[in-house]
Amino acid sequence: MRNNMQNNMQKDMMVNDTYEVKRLCNRGPFCVKVPGSKSITNRALMLAAMSERRCELTGVLFSDDSRAFLDCLGRLGFELIIDEENERVVIQGTGGVIPNNTASVDVRSAGTAARFLTVMLALAGGDYEMNSSKQMAKRPMEPLLKILRDGGVEFEFLGEEGHFPFIMHSHDIHLSSVTVDTTVSSQFTSALLMAGTLLDAGLDINVTGSRTEGSYIKMTLSMLEQFGISYTRHDSGYRVAGHQSYGLGSYVVEPDISAASYFYSMAPILGCDVRVERVHRPSLQGDMKYVETLGTLGCVLEESKEGLWVKGSGVSSYHGITIDMNDFSDQTMTMAAVAVYADTPTSIYNVGHIRYQESDRMAAIINELTGMGIKCEEIPQYDGIRIFPGKPQPVEVETYEDHRIAMAMSLTGLGADGVVIKNPGCCRKTFENYFEVLDSLYTKADVDVILLDNDNTIMDFDECARRAVAISLEKAGIHAGKADTAVGFADRFLVHNTSMWQKLERREITRQELLDTRWQLFFEKEGIDYDGKAFEAIYRDELTKQHVLYEGALELLKYLSERYDVYIATNGITRTQTRRIAESGVGKYIKGCFISEQIGADKPSEKYFDACMNGIGIYDRSRVMIIGDSLTSDMKGGVQYGIKTCWLNRAGAVRPQGLHCDYVVKCYEDIERIL
Ligand SMILES: O=C(O)C1=C[C@@H](OP(=O)(O)O)[C@@H](O)[C@H](O)C1
Numbered sequence: 001m002r003n004n005m006q007n008n009m010q011k012d013m014m015v016n017d018t019y020e021v022k023r024l025c026n027r028g029p030f031c032v033k034v035p036g037s038k039s040i041t042n043r044a045l046m047l048a049a050m051s052e053r054r055c056e057l058t059g060v061l062f063s064d065d066s067r068a069f070l071d072c073l074g075r076l077g078f079e080l081i082i083d084e085e086n087e088r089v090v091i092q093g094t095g096g097v098i099p100n101n102t103a104s105v106d107v108r109s110a111g112t113a114a115r116f117l118t119v120m121l122a123l124a125g126g127d128y129e130m131n132s133s134k135q136m137a138k139r140p141m142e143p144l145l146k147i148l149r150d151g152g153v154e155f156e157f158l159g160e161e162g163h164f165p166f167i168m169h170s171h172d173i174h175l176s177s178v179t180v181d182t183t184v185s186s187q188f189t190s191a192l193l194m195a196g197t198l199l200d201a202g203l204d205i206n207v208t209g210s211r212t213e214g215s216y217i218k219m220t221l222s223m224l225e226q227f228g229i230s231y232t233r234h235d236s237g238y239r240v241a242g243h244q245s246y247g248l249g250s251y252v253v254e255p256d257i258s259a260a261s262y263f264y265s266m267a268p269i270l271g272c273d274v275r276v277e278r279v280h281r282p283s284l285q286g287d288m289k290y291v292e293t294l295g296t297l298g299c300v301l302e303e304s305k306e307g308l309w310v311k312g313s314g315v316s317s318y319h320g321i322t323i324d325m326n327d328f329s330d331q332t333m334t335m336a337a338v339a340v341y342a343d344t345p346t347s348i349y350n351v352g353h354i355r356y357q358e359s360d361r362m363a364a365i366i367n368e369l370t371g372m373g374i375k376c377e378e379i380p381q382y383d384g385i386r387i388f389p390g391k392p393q394p395v396e397v398e399t400y401e402d403h404r405i406a407m408a409m410s411l412t413g414l415g416a417d418g419v420v421i422k423n424p425g426c427c428r429k430t431f432e433n434y435f436e437v438l439d440s441l442y443t444k445a446d447v448d449v450i451l452l453d454n455d456n457t458i459m460d461f462d463e464c465a466r467r468a469v470a471i472s473l474e475k476a477g478i479h480a481g482k483a484d485t486a487v488g489f490a491d492r493f494l495v496h497n498t499s500m501w502q503k504l505e506r507r508e509i510t511r512q513e514l515l516d517t518r519w520q521l522f523f524e525k526e527g528i529d530y531d532g533k534a535f536e537a538i539y540r541d542e543l544t545k546q547h548v549l550y551e552g553a554l555e556l557l558k559y560l561s562e563r564y565d566v567y568i569a570t571n572g573i574t575r576t577q578t579r580r581i582a583e584s585g586v587g588k589y590i591k592g593c594f595i596s597e598q599i600g601a602d603k604p605s606e607k608y609f610d611a612c613m614n615g616i617g618i619y620d621r622s623r624v625m626i627i628g629d630s631l632t633s634d635m636k637g638g639v640q641y642g643i644k645t646c647w648l649n650r651a652g653a654v655r656p657q658g659l660h661c662d663y664v665v666k667c668y669e670d671i672e673r674i675l
């Protein structure tokens with residue numbers, strides 16, 4: 001599979017597959033839909049199953065983690081209606097009684113299912129075989145199992161002691177007060193909080209460790225409240241009363257903000273605006289803190305009825321930050337990818353626990369970014385990591401069967417060429433169509449007419465000018481200084497010339513003034529005694545004969561002309577441009593040519609673009625796109641006029657502040673990709 005993953009593709013076949021991330025030229029705005037929250041879905045399933053009501057869940061996640069949970073509930077005998085198409089599940093709560101109290105279940109790779117169901121089944125009682133994926137079998141369970149063992153639950157380990165898989169016998173549980181450490185996983189605490197009410201006398205939960213007030217514990221507490229389960233706080237934790245009668249008729253699951261974060265991160269990376277459907281503040285999800293952090297990189301967060309926008313279109317570049325991500329550590333890898341495109345290093349700290357998740361995420365980030373040529377180091381004293389800005393090299397990225405490594409690392413490929421994600425199918429854990437949603441951003445532009453800049457877009461003006469200067473110097477009998485070459489002289493002239501054309505674009509001088517004075521002013525700077533106007537005439541004559549095209553320019557013109565009405569839109573002198581266009585072979589691919597001298601106005605002026613539109617006979621500005629290298633004439637003009645804009649940024653220059661182009665391309669192949 002290279003882009004365009006098929007929905008119905010056999011997921012198991014994807015393990016050895018790869019996804020090549022293409023540079024994304026589109027600059028949005030992007031509106032995407034992400035699946036329901038994994039954490040909320042699996043909590044809601046558990047709370048609804050133990051409730052006394054029939055509950056309809058909507059906005060439900062359908063992905064491996066929630067399917068695992070649903071499969072387990074099915075095997076345990078719960079009555080379920082699974083309506084995947086409408087992201088809906090109806091579950092009949094059984095008031096804390098497990099219908100099949102002897103069953104074999106498989107939590108697969110879902111940390112939530114592993115921890116929540118183990119406690120739920122232990123506290124409800126019965127004999128259960130608990131299976132998992134190999135990955136989950138390596139993840140920590142023992143702190144939770146020890147609490148249960150101390151309460152009388154018996155475990156037979158089928159693999160490594162203290163880990164999945166195991167058989168659990170729970171018949172005479174005697175737990176009233178437990179102490180749980182959150183350091184390696186806060187899910188232990190969440191599990192006890194949700195299941196506590198299954199015990200006759202309820203449960204006192206003393207919480208210790210580094211994340212006692214963590215965002216996922218807060219999510220659990222909020223959801224207990226939503227479902228009508230009461231709890232009280234005490235100095236060292238919580239108390240959940242026994243056998244509460246509770247239930248909800250319906251529950252709406254929020255979209256997954258962890259999933260949304262990959263798309264929101266494109267806002268600073270690409271300088272675009274991104275909206276994720278149905279994401280709103282406030283949210284139950286702690287990863288909203290990550291989204292808010294994008295505000296510190298210069299993005300603007302804006303609520304809308306359809307969903308939260310993260311607007312990066314005003315962001316030209318951003319600095320790295322130093323940030324404690326302990327409470328939204330699932331986004332550590334995402335932040336690391338964003339850090340690659342910052343202009344100073346980023347330090348993320350207090351995230352030691354990510355070593356015990358789907359993979360050793362700390363090691364994974366360091367290995368994979370280093371492999372891409374990005375400097376990245378561990379900061380052991382702060383349980384953190386420092387990432388330096390860089391340009392990702394085209395390499396294959398290992399994903400360690402970890403969905404978040406795959407999704408985060410795909411972001412590194414958006415601004416570079418050829419980053420390849422191995423085993424993209426691992427995203428099935430929480431976001432099985434992630435790469436399809438990513439693919440959907442690579443849309444073609446919907447236009448009919450192309451205005452194509454000439455110089456430095458299809459013709460190598462600098463090379464033309466260098467040649468014209470050399471011949472003109474010869475003809476005028478000027479020697480450009482002893483230690484100098486005509487090329488060095490021409491290059492200095494080009495800098496001077498560009499600044500004069502920019503003055504013309506800003507209307508500080510007229511075209512005639514430019515032509516009359518540019519050589520005189522330059523000769524004065526160079527200490528050359530020669531009549532500038534006379535030299536202008538020689539140079540102009542020579543320039544008219546120069547038409548060096550960039551490699552691939554004619555092929556591009558052919559490609560575009562077969563699909564669109566193509567016009568040349570140039571600031572220049574009629575005689576010069578007409579001849580160059582005719583002699584270069586460009587003429588046969590275009591419908592016409594708009595030359596500023598002929599029009600009597602230059603790009604970026606409205607008058608210039610009015611003349612183009614009149615000449616083409618088109619009134620709908622959204623059907624027209626200008627492609628050019630110049631921000632000050634092509635892009636500024638196009639943006640102001642309201643036509644589509646495509647910036648040819650060959651050198652990878654920093655994007656301009658406050659000037660948002662619709663597309664940013666690096667080469668002609670990119671243009672063919674968007675048109
Ligand atoms: O409770 C939850 O839903 C989760 C808690 C966090 O795990 P840990 O508490 O194990 O770090 C988080 O990383 C995971 O994605 C979901």
Ligand SMILES: C=C(OP(=O)(O)O)C(=O)O
Nearest residue numbers: 109110111112330357404
């Ligand atoms: C740690 C994660 O998952 P789990 O719920 O399996 O712990 C995660 O999704 O990043």
